[in-house]
Amino acid sequence: MTRRLPASECTREALNDLIDERLRVDNARSELVKLATRLIIEEGLEAEVRDALGREYYEHGAGLGDGYRNGVRRGRLKTAEGAIDFSAPQVAGTAAPFRSELRAHLKGHSEALEDLAVEMLARGLSVRDIEAAFRDEEGRLLLSRTAVSEIGERLWADYQEFAGRDLCEYDVAYLFVDGVAERIRPGQKREPELAAWGFTGEGRKVLLHLMAGSKEDHETVSAFFQDMRGRSLGDPLLVVSDGAPGIVKAIETCFVRSARQRCLAHRMRNLAAKVPEDLWPDFKARATAAYHAPSRAIARDLAAGLVADYDRKLPSAVACFMDDFEACIAHLRIPVTHRRAVRTTNLLERLFVEERRRLKIIPNAWGEKPVLKLMFAAMTRAAERWKAIRITEFERRQMAAVRAELDKEYEAQIGLGKPTSKEKHSEKISSTSRT
Structure with a gap:
């Protein structure tokens, strides 16, 4: 029997398909905002039901009167981007009928939700922004602070898990490093975001690390490499980079048993x-x-x-x-x-194209954390399509x-x-x- 997924997970998959261009639509930006708004609504409604029942999606109740989830009901929200359909979870078996305060609140707050959707795509959700969108007319927060934090930190948690994972499983034979300059702060110069990927001894291509750096100097790039070394990255045969002096010096310092290839x-x-x-x-x-x-x-x-x-x-x-x-x-x-x-470092260059494509759809992604979220979301999905080489x-x-x-x-x-x-x-x- 196939395990049923929450409606928000299905919406998230559709959003990822659109970002990765597996889903073709006439107006990508409008559809992007609509799907992101729908995702926020569905995650908020599911969090409200979880708080009301006191248990997660797949957990059973403790006894009579605890209530249980009873499918979903379709809802529609009118927005500047057009009508947005969403799935609202239904609850049965409670002592008193369950009524969603959040759903009633949504009808008059579509503009705030659209802004929140753009924030999610371009800059990453902040707790303050989520709380502002989910307060009623009396200023009462309609979601628990735990639910608010979970919605806001999901993407960042995914990135942190990626950036902290053990690399001992990857026997990297060829390591590549490059940087893409992005404008992290309004009115400031572009700053490099460093990325590393590699070929393993089995021929797999893997994305290894992403990090924001104020510049491509020796100290910054060395810290980037040492972070991977600290997570059990071994000595590759070859390290490939451009000719940036800081990167070259860091390679020669951190990978003394490896050959260095200039792109x-x-x-x-x-x-x-x-x-x-x-x-x-x-x-x-x-x-x-x-x-x-x-x-x-x-x-x-x-x-x-x-x-x-x-x-x-x-x-x-x-x-x-x-x-x-x-x-x-x-x-x-x-x-x-x-x-x-x-x-060459051409494969990384193609990954940067993926990342810039997303920034064009939702511009002005100011801040180190938002840009890293964008890079992580775009580049990890692009890396999933890499094909292994035969060795x-x-x-x-x-x-x-x-x-x-x-x-x-x-x-x-x-x-x-x-x-x-x-x-x-x-x-x-x-x-x-x-x-």
């Missing part, structure tokens, strides 16, 4: 801005050949050729190309079939060999205090460019 999509955009249009096709082809070479040794030879041919004509472009070159070709250490997936037994052996090689390099660096092979090769190519 090639960001790097190619940097190069395109420094090369004249008529020279770009050839420069791009040669840079791409180096970045996508069969091995790091061949990549270094191709880079040396590009430097020799373009150093006099395009010194700034060559300097950009050689900057952090070893990090640009770090992906060449890993199995060939994985390289395309790990040389063969041969590729697992290759990954294990890379792990052993990285560990050996780290131990040699610690034990002898000598430059790593990456530093030696960078110096070799730099000296070639000078000559």
